[in-house]
Amino acid sequence: MSTREPIFALVLALTFGGTAAAESPGLGKPITEADIAAWNIEVLPDGTGLPPGSGTAAQGAVVYSQKCAMCHGENGVNPRPGYAALVSPPKFDRIDAFKSVTYYKYATTLFDVMRRSMPYQMPKTLTNEELYALSAYILALNKIIGESEVMDAKTLPQVKMPNRDNFIIWDPNRI
Amino acid sequence: MGIRKRRNAAAPPLEPVAGNGLLDRRALLGRGIVFAGAMSTGVGTSLTSAAAEPLKNDQWSLEMGSVVPPYQVPSRFEKDVIRTRSNPNNEFRNSHARTPHHLLQGTVTPNGLFFSISHSGLPDIDPAQHKLVIHGLVKQPLVYTVESLSRYPMVSRMHFVECSGNSAPMFSNEPLQATAQALHGLCSNAEWTGVLLSTLLEETGIDPKAKWLFAEGADSLGLHRSVPMKKALDDAMIALYQNGERIQPGNGYPMRLLLPGYQGNMNVKHVRRIKLIDQPAMSFFESKTYSQILPDGKMWLFHFAQEVKSFITQPSFGHSLKGPGFYEISGIAYSGNGRISKVMVSADGGKSWAQAALQAPVNPKAFTRFRMPWRWDGQPVVLQSRAWDESGAVQPLRAEFVAARGQTSAPVTSPLAFPNQHYNSITSWGIDSTGGIKHVYA
Numbered sequence: 001m002s003t004r005e006p007i008f009a010l011v012l013a014l015t016f017g018g019t020a021a022a023e024s025p026g027l028g029k030p031i032t033e034a035d036i037a038a039w040n041i042e043v044l045p046d047g048t049g050l051p052p053g054s055g056t057a058a059q060g061a062v063v064y065s066q067k068c069a070m071c072h073g074e075n076g077v078n079p080r081p082g083y084a085a086l087v088s089p090p091k092f093d094r095i096d097a098f099k100s101v102t103y104y105k106y107a108t109t110l111f112d113v114m115r116r117s118m119p120y121q122m123p124k125t126l127t128n129e130e131l132y133a134l135s136a137y138i139l140a141l142n143k144i145i146g147e148s149e150v151m152d153a154k155t156l157p158q159v160k161m162p163n164r165d166n167f168i169i170w171d172p173n174r175i
Numbered sequence: 176m177g178i179r180k181r182r183n184a185a186a187p188p189l190e191p192v193a194g195n196g197l198l199d200r201r202a203l204l205g206r207g208i209v210f211a212g213a214m215s216t217g218v219g220t221s222l223t224s225a226a227a228e229p230l231k232n233d234q235w236s237l238e239m240g241s242v243v244p245p246y247q248v249p250s251r252f253e254k255d256v257i258r259t260r261s262n263p264n265n266e267f268r269n270s271h272a273r274t275p276h277h278l279l280q281g282t283v284t285p286n287g288l289f290f291s292i293s294h295s296g297l298p299d300i301d302p303a304q305h306k307l308v309i310h311g312l313v314k315q316p317l318v319y320t321v322e323s324l325s326r327y328p329m330v331s332r333m334h335f336v337e338c339s340g341n342s343a344p345m346f347s348n349e350p351l352q353a354t355a356q357a358l359h360g361l362c363s364n365a366e367w368t369g370v371l372l373s374t375l376l377e378e379t380g381i382d383p384k385a386k387w388l389f390a391e392g393a394d395s396l397g398l399h400r401s402v403p404m405k406k407a408l409d410d411a412m413i414a415l416y417q418n419g420e421r422i423q424p425g426n427g428y429p430m431r432l433l434l435p436g437y438q439g440n441m442n443v444k445h446v447r448r449i450k451l452i453d454q455p456a457m458s459f460f461e462s463k464t465y466s467q468i469l470p471d472g473k474m475w476l477f478h479f480a481q482e483v484k485s486f487i488t489q490p491s492f493g494h495s496l497k498g499p500g501f502y503e504i505s506g507i508a509y510s511g512n513g514r515i516s517k518v519m520v521s522a523d524g525g526k527s528w529a530q531a532a533l534q535a536p537v538n539p540k541a542f543t544r545f546r547m548p549w550r551w552d553g554q555p556v557v558l559q560s561r562a563w564d565e566s567g568a569v570q571p572l573r574a575e576f577v578a579a580r581g582q583t584s585a586p587v588t589s590p591l592a593f594p595n596q597h598y599n600s601i602t603s604w605g606i607d608s609t610g611g612i613k614h615v616y617a
Contacts, residue, residue, distance in 0.1 A: 024377060025323075025327055028375065030316065031317065036310055039308065042399065042456055042458075045455075045457050092468050095346065095581040100463075105457060106462070109459055116397035117395070123395050123397070166472065167476045168473050169475075169477050174480065175477060
C-alpha cells in the first residue's frame with residue numbers, strides 16, 4: 001500500500017462531512033426529507049405518517065362504488081373472480097381461512113395499502129379525504145367501527161381491530 | 176459437512192446400505208466402479224445389454240450450422256424446459272412463474288428460469304433514472320443511482336430466494352399430483368453480486384433509535400416490507416447482478432434488496448427507498464399474506480427465515496423409470512439458517528435411511544445438490560430426502576409437521592393455491608413396478 005492512500009481516504013471522509021466510511025466511495029448524494037416527500041407515504045401502526053384530512057363511511061360509499069367495487073364487489077362482497085372480498089368475518093378457525101381486512105392487526109395497514117397500491121390500475125391517485133372516507137367505509141362494513149364514526153389521523157390508529165390480540169411473534173430472538 | 180474425499184480408491188461397498196437398493200454414497204466417487212458393480216450383479220443389464228446401432232453421420236455433421244446469435248437461448252429441442260405461469264394474459268392481478276426443478280441439474284438456476292412473483296406486472300425501469308434513497312432514522316439521507324453503486328466495493332454470493340408460499344399445496348390433506356416444478360418451483364438459486372447494505376448505512380449513519388427498516392419497490396404497488404436492523408447489518412445486500420448479468424426484470428431490475436435466507440417477498444425488487452424506523456411498518460404483506468394461521472387459532476408474525484428443506488428432483492413426478500438397474504437419485508437442499516450439513520435419503524418410505532453425497536462447495540443459504548447411487552430392483556418404492564443444517568435444525572417429517580402446523584380439511588386441487596405458508600416437510604415420490612411416479616404422503 002502506498003502512503004498516499006490513507007491520506008486520500010481521510011480527505012474523502014472529511015469532504016463528505018465525516019459520514020463517509022474511510023474505505024467507502026461516499027457517492028450518495030445528500031437529500032433533505034422535504035425532497036423525499038413524494039415517496040414518503042407509509043403509515044405506521046402508531047399513526048406516524050397519517051396526513052391531514054378526515055372522512056366518514058357515507059362519503060366512502062360513494063368513492064368505493066366508483067373506484068373499488070368493480071374488482072372488490074359492491075359492499076365489499078362478491079368480488080370479481082380472482083379478486084379479494086373486503087368484508088369477511090374475523091373467523092380464523094382453519095389454517096386456510098380467508099384473510100382480508102378483519103385479519104389486520106392495525107387499521108393503519110388498510111390506509112397504507114390503499115394509499116400506495118390502489119386503485120390497482122391507477123395507484124397513488126386517491127386523495128387524503130378519499131382515503132379516510134374509504135377507511136371508514138370498509139371498517140364500518142366489517143362492523144369494526146360505527147356507521148357515523150369519523151376517521152382521521154387521531155381516530156384511525158385507535159381503532160381496535162378484532163384480530164389484534166391473536167398474533168404471536170414467530171421467534172423474538174431473531175428480531 | 177461436505178463430501179468426504181476418499182483418496183484411496185479401494186472398491187466401495189456395493190451392497191445396499193439402506194432398504195430398496197440405496198448404495199453407499201462413496202460409490203459415486205469411485206469412477207465407474209458402481210457401473211461395473213451393477214453389471215456384475217446382473218441387475219441393470221436391460222439398459223446396456225442390447226448392442227448399439229452402427230454409427231452414421233447425421234445431417235448436422237455434414238453442413239455448416241446456423242448463425243451465432245448475440246444473446247443465445249437454449250436449443251429448440253429444449254422448448255419444454257420453461258417456467259409455468261399463473262397469469263399468462265397479464266390480467267389485473269399477480270403473476271407467478273415457477274422453476275422447472277425436475278428438468279434441471281446442479282445448483283444454479285438459469286436466469287431465464289428463475290422463479291418470479293410479480294404483484295402488479297413487470298415495471299419497465301430505466302436504470303439511468305432509477306434512484307435508491309436511504310432516509311428516516313439516519314444522520315444524513317442519501318440518494319444512490321445504479322451508476323454510483325457500480326463504483327462501490329461489491330461481493331458475489333450464492334443464495335437461494337424462496338417464496339414462503341413455496342410448496343404450499345403440500346398443506347393439502349391429500350397429495351396433489353404435481354411436479355417438483357408445480358410444488359416447489361417458487362424457489363431458485365443464483366450468484367448475486369452487489370453492495371452490502373451495511374456499507375451504505377455506514378455512509379448515512381444510523382440513529383440508535385432505529386430498530387427496523389423498510390424497503391419499498393418502484394413497482395406500481397410500491398410493495399414494502401419491514402426488516403429487523405440486525406438482519407440489515409448482517410448480510411443484506413443491494414444486489415445489482417444475477418448470475419453475472421444485470422438482474423432480470425422479474426427478479427428486481429435494476430436492483431433488489433437481497434436478504435439471504437429470508438422469505439422471498441422481503442427481498443424487495445426494484446428497491447427505491449429504504450427507511451430506518453423505530454417500529455415495524457405492518458405493511459399489507461407482513462400483516463396478512465405472510466402471516467400464517469396456526470391450528471390453535473393463533474397467527475405467526477415475522478416468520479422471516481426459510482427453514483431447512485430438501486426435495487428429490489431426479490427421479491420425480493413427471494418422470495418414469497425405464498426398467499430396473501442403476502439410477503442416481505438427486506435433489507436440492509437448502510436452509511435459511513446457513514449451510515446444509517447432511518441429507519439422508521430413503522427408498523422405503525422412511526423405514527431406513529442412507530446418507531447422500533453433497534456436491535461441493537456447500538454454500539450457506541444456498542442450494543446444495545445431493546446425490547445418492549441407487550440400484551432399483553423393479554419393486555414399488557417410496558423415495559424421500561431429509562436435510563439437516565449447521566444450526567442443528569432438521570427438516571420435519573410429515574407427521575411432525577402436520578401436528579405442529581396443520582393441514583387442510585379438503586384436498587387442495589390446484590397447484591396455484593396457497594392454503595398456508597412456510598411448508599418445509601419432506602416430499603415423497605412413490606414409484607410403482609412399471610416405473611410410474613406419483614406424489615404420495617409417507
